[in-house]
Amino acid sequence: xxxxxxxxxxxxxxxxxxxPTVRSFTLxxxxxxxxxxxxxxxLRLTAEDGYSVERSYSIASEPERGPDxxxxxxxxxxxxxxxxxxxxxxxxDRLEVRGPxxxxxxxxxxxxxxxxxxxxxxxxxxLMAMLRHRARAMPRPPTTLxxxxxxxxxxxxxxxxxxxxxAADGPGVAHTLTRRQPPGWTGYAxxxxxxxxxxxxEPLGSETRAYACGPTALVExxxxxxxxxxLPPERIRTERFGPTGT
Amino acid sequence: xxxDREKRMAMDEQLxxxxxxxxxxxxxxxxxxxxSWRGRxxxxxxxxxxxxxxxxxxxxxxxxxxPVCAGVVIRIAETPTGLRLDERxxxxxxxxx
Numbered sequence: 001x002x003x004x005x006x007x008x009x010x011x012x013x014x015x016x017x018x019x020p021t022v023r024s025f026t027l028x029x030x031x032x033x034x035x036x037x038x039x040x041x042x043l044r045l046t047a048e049d050g051y052s053v054e055r056s057y058s059i060a061s062e063p064e065r066g067p068d069x070x071x072x073x074x075x076x077x078x079x080x081x082x083x084x085x086x087x088x089x090x091x092x093d094r095l096e097v098r099g100p101x102x103x104x105x106x107x108x109x110x111x112x113x114x115x116x117x118x119x120x121x122x123x124x125x126x127l128m129a130m131l132r133h134r135a136r137a138m139p140r141p142p143t144t145l146x147x148x149x150x151x152x153x154x155x156x157x158x159x160x161x162x163x164x165x166x167a168a169d170g171p172g173v174a175h176t177l178t179r180r181q182p183p184g185w186t187g188y189a190x191x192x193x194x195x196x197x198x199x200x201x202e203p204l205g206s207e208t209r210a211y212a213c214g215p216t217a218l219v220e221x222x223x224x225x226x227x228x229x230x231l232p233p234e235r236i237r238t239e240r241f242g243p244t245g246t
Numbered sequence: 247x248x249x250d251r252e253k254r255m256a257m258d259e260q261l262x263x264x265x266x267x268x269x270x271x272x273x274x275x276x277x278x279x280x281x282s283w284r285g286r287x288x289x290x291x292x293x294x295x296x297x298x299x300x301x302x303x304x305x306x307x308x309x310x311x312x313p314v315c316a317g318v319v320i321r322i323a324e325t326p327t328g329l330r331l332d333e334r335x336x337x338x339x340x341x342x343x
C-alpha cells in the first residue's frame with residue numbers, strides 16, 4: 001500500500017467542464033486507501049529537461065468513489081500547471097499524484113453538526129467533497145452552504161448544488177454574486193459580510209461547526225465574523241489561498 | 247486550493263498560503279501527515295495547528311510562520327541531497343488535541 005507521501009501514477013479516467021474556465025478531472029489511483037472530505041492531493045508535472053512543478057488540488061469527490069478522485073481546476077492563463085491540465089491532458093493520460101494529505105480541514109459525519117460551509121470561488125471544491133459525502137452518509141446534520149461567486153456563469157457545480165438542495169435532508173444553498181447578477185436574481189449580491197453570516201448562521205444555531213475556504217480576505221472576514229457572532233474559534237476551520245491584505 | 251493559488255504564485259513569488267497546502271512537503275520531511283499536529287511558537291508562545299501556519303513559497307525553500315506574530319517556526323529546503331528541515335522556531339510539535 002502506497003503511503004500518502006509516495007508519488008504514484010494516476011490515470012485520467014474522465015474530464016468534465018464545470019464552467020467556461022473550470023474543469024474537473026477524474027483520477028484513477030492504482031493504490032488508494034481512501035480519503036476524508038476536505039483533503040487534497042499534490043500533482044507533479046515534470047518536463048523533459050527535469051524541471052518539475054507541484055501544485056495542491058483539493059479533492060472534490062466523496063470517499064465512496066475511491067479509487068477514483070475528482071479534482072476541479074480553474075484555468076489560469078499565466079499559470080504553469082492549469083493551462084497544461086486544461087489544454088493538453090485527455091482521458092487516458094497519466095499524472096503523478098501523492099496523497100491524500102491534510103488532517104485539519106476535514107469533515108466526517110462523526111464530527112457532527114450543524115454545518116456551515118462558506119466558499120469563495122474555487123474554494124467550494126473541498127466543501128463539495130463534504131456535501132457529496134454527506135449525501136451518502138448518516139447521520140446527516142443540518143447544513144448550509146454560503147457560496148460567493150463573481151457571476152452566474154462562474155458558479156461551480158451549479159446544477160448539482162441545486163439538485164442536492166432540493167433533496168430530502170438536503171443542504172441549504174445560499175449564493176451571493178458579487179459582480180454580475182442575472183435579471184430577477186433573488187440571492188445576495190455583495191461580498192460576504194457579518195450581517196450575511198448572521199442570517200445563514202441563525203437557523204443553524206450556536207453549536208454549528210464552520211468550514212471556510214477561499215481567498216485569504218474572504219476567509220479572514222468569515223472567521224472573524226463568526227467569532228464575533230459567538231462561535232468558538234475551535235469550531236471554525238479555515239483553508240486560505242492568495243496573499244494577505246488583499 | 248485550486249487555480250487561484252497558482253495565479254497568485256505567478257503574480258507574486260512571495261505567495262502566502264496556509265499549512266494545509268504544505269502538507270505534502272511536510273509529510274515528505276516528517277514521514278507523516280502533520281497538518282493536524284500542534285506546536286508552540288518559540289517567539290510568542292502561541293500554540294497553533296500546523297494547517298493554520300502561514301506558508302511562504304516561491305523562494306528557494308518553504309517558510310512557515312506563526313499566524314499571530316509572523317515569526318519563522320519551520321523552514322524546509324529541498325537540496326540535491328534531500329530535504330533539510332529546520333524547526334527551531336516550533337516547540338513541542340506533535341499530534342494530540
